[in-house]
Amino acid sequence: MIGVLNNWMLESSKNFNVIVGLTIVLYAGSLLVLWYIGNKFGKPDERTNNIYLKIISCMFTTQLIMNAIFISLVDRNIEYFRQFFILFQGIVFLIGAIYAFRLYRKDFS
Structure with a gap:
């Protein structure tokens, strides 16, 4: 898929x-x-620090998975490897945003 792209x-x-x-x-x-x-979470305190830690943990886990995918699927002679790497980083932030939204809906709704 990366080769086709x-x-x-x-x-x-x-x-x-x-x-x-x-x-x-x-x-x-x-x-x-x-x-x-x-x-929306408010000022940093014990409750919000726990939420931020969960979000960052989710993003870090996604980062490890995306790096493993990147290393295993990207060929040595690929022309635009930086663009793929940056795209994967964008996906990590997207996962973090989705998880933060989910936590917000769960805790504040």
């Missing part, structure tokens, strides 16, 4: 820009959601 990005600069744009939107949206929900 790499070949698709090599076809034209428009395809490359689509991936870069998707990654930026993924990052920006995830960071915005994390910031918004972090403000």
Whole structure:
């Protein structure tokens, strides 16, 4: 799948820009959601520190899984490995934002 995506990005600069744009939107949206929900949790105290620790733990676990996938699936001669790595980082932030939203709904609704 990564090889197919790499070949698709090599076809034209428009395809490359689509991936870069998707990654930026993924990052920006995830960071915005994390910031918004972090403000909704309130000032740091014992309760919110536990919630933040859960979110960071989820993101770290996802980071380890995504790095293992990246290392095992990316070929040595792939052209755009940095873009894939950054895309995987965006997915990690997305998972963190989804988990933070889930915790917010569970604790505050």
